[in-house]
Amino acid sequence: MKKSIEYFNQNKDQFLQDLFTAIRIPSISSLSDHKPDMLRMAETLKNELLKAGVDKAEVMPSAGNPVVYAEKIIDPALPTLLVYGHYDVMPVDPIDLWKSPPFEPEIRDEKIFARGADDDKGQSFMQIKAFESLVKSNELPVNVKFMIEGEEEIGSPSLSQWCIENKDMLKADVILVSDTGMIAQDIPSITVGLRGLSYVEVKVTGPNRDLHSGIFGGAVANPAMVLSKMIASLTDENNRITIPGFYDDVVEISVEERAQMAKAPFNLENYKKALDIQDINGEKGYSTIERTGIRPALDVNGIWGGYTGEGAKTVLPSVAYAKISMRLVPNQNNEKISQLIKKHLESAAPDYVKVEVTPLHGGQGYVSPLDMPAYKAAEKAYTATFGKKPIPTRSGGSIPIIAEFERVLETKSILMGFGLESDAIHSPNENFPLFNFYKGIETIIHFYHYFAEEMK
């Protein structure tokens, strides 16, 4: 592994420049006018992988954006890693809050600022560059396959079917993913649990046109107010979700496991300070780590209706909308939950409005066992590069496709993510510290070594 680390140290600047080239392509999957960028991004990635030393690389069609597939098979008898990542990114609005243009990477305070700097171009490039270091130094100890998709941020709608169609090609011992975070730069951690997701859009329609609020106000139901009442009624005074049946499949965590979790370092004052809030607020009876790790949650991701411009317009809006998502814990079925909220809101709709609930996307939760070889190898790798054993954690975020991999490919995943909470992924001024980018590459190089050993 020594030569690989040397190669890595000699090529750090080039690695960064290659990442920057990828960041400059605004590959936003949720906005349809960025389609050409998705294709440009896929081609760029294919060339990156060829440069890194794969035997072959392909931009493969799917029902949606293409999947970039590549592989290097050194010996069919050796173990095989399947690296997963995604080349699509989130939208950038509100654009005026960015301190530098989102698709023009800039280094400030030893951090890369750009959309995708962490999620997931930065983290995918750690994988590619660790692989390159091993190949170019003739130290690659296992076979490697890459599957990098372009629809993760919209819920990977096409990848599941694509995996079914290419199941043989994707055969591997474990799936290696860098798309999660760690507790802090000096507290390495490995995500072993992910929450599921159910995401719906709610449309409340009142009168057939925007009305003058003076002439009709008080006599005709206001859709924005009806929607507000609906949202208000979705959680109770203890911040528990009131949708009938919502908690039916939630597995309560044992007192022992909760005691284990409580040992993870967490400073409430720093947490509040970083977010500039006076107080936190969540489900009664649970800690912040539990609220985001082992408990489901409901959030309004967007709400809009009526006049939202400058000044005062006295309108009684015809329509109001909300995007509502629920984070689910493993064992909760996301499709069942989407149907529960749809039924709950549509059947409770009063006569004076029409309510439509459209499921947008979702995914199952996931739990990763601590005794599999890949976890043990990862634990050794972090211990070697960080000087301390990583903490297994459960993340509040969702990577719906990880649960799908288990179902479709029958393969477990190991989540070696190096993001920080302060990376502001999905937000303005997304960033990724150079420390994490480079430490990630180093740790992944070590992982290959220990993984080969564990699999012997």
Next chain:
Amino acid sequence: MKKSIEYFNQNKDQFLQDLFTAIRIPSISSLSDHKPDMLRMAETLKNELLKAGVDKAEVMPSAGNPVVYAEKIIDPALPTLLVYGHYDVMPVDPIDLWKSPPFEPEIRDEKIFARGADDDKGQSFMQIKAFESLVKSNELPVNVKFMIEGEEEIGSPSLSQWCIENKDMLKADVILVSDTGMIAQDIPSITVGLRGLSYVEVKVTGPNRDLHSGIFGGAVANPAMVLSKMIASLTDENNRITIPGFYDDVVEISVEERAQMAKAPFNLENYKKALDIQDINGEKGYSTIERTGIRPALDVNGIWGGYTGEGAKTVLPSVAYAKISMRLVPNQNNEKISQLIKKHLESAAPDYVKVEVTPLHGGQGYVSPLDMPAYKAAEKAYTATFGKKPIPTRSGGSIPIIAEFERVLETKSILMGFGLESDAIHSPNENFPLFNFYKGIETIIHFYHYFAEEMK
């Protein structure tokens, strides 16, 4: 009056063309980039008035958009009418719902379709053209002053001060206003009461940036949800407003007067059908006419926060906003009400968010006596042109400046409005039937005649 009616009949087409010229200027007062249009509109109006036959016309500066003032004094000993109107219009969004461009007037089904066709370019032009018909036929029986402002749709913030500064110039026996509606084309009515208005913007701030809803969802308060709960709590299950003190100054109408009001023609099935709603919804214990005429109301005019674009973005928004307005009945003080809602929402704000309430604009309610000469003259005029006596009604809408005129100029107003509910003012596809435009001019010509008689 005979020659005036002849002149009117001979010039109907020209009157319409002159109105169209005014409509084509997009004089939207609430959008600051339309400033040049406001000035262009004021100049156009000045020239219109000069053409109509005033002695002098001026575009006079105010603290905001200019006021167009004009006068024709035939004999200082005669009574004087002060005609009020406004040349500004509402924004046009949602623009994609318009069937023809909002500033390109089009006649369809005997109606003028355009922003401002009714409110208030169409109605102001009825006044100008009635005046022109009388002057050109040498039948003008009284002195006339015109005051046409450019800020009515944003709450007339400058006109009150402008009136104070020009009080002597504006001296008149009554103020004549065409900016309201009538019950139906075959049921003439005169508005004798207007609701007041308190309009505020609410801003709820949570974390200092948009957060990833997976990582933070469940642990950090969601401003869009807090705002929804606030809005939900502003009205109770009987649709009564819950702001402490809100109803303190509301004068309950007598049983007799309510019985009088109940005689006004109202067809609930047609009302619902026209709005395409299954049911109405309003304060318990009151009829639809009462809910919009004699009772206050609260409406959300706009709400927004988080991701409102295409697809699904898993964001926990940093900020959420709502525009909330309350329609007030005479005797409720709008400034007091704005302070009540501000105090109520700000003081009830939980620790985990910041709440700011900014009053945007407001105005007092107004009641007009039925025994003043102008009302009697108007009653005779409608009876002459429509063949039946007009019904005195209370409008749910607000013209805050009417109450201000009474306070500042110590002059009552007579509201001769010819709009219909189906005119869709403030909405896409605003329109004004040609019948109403022409019948309005004819009725105003008659009003001059009867007003001179009543004042003798």
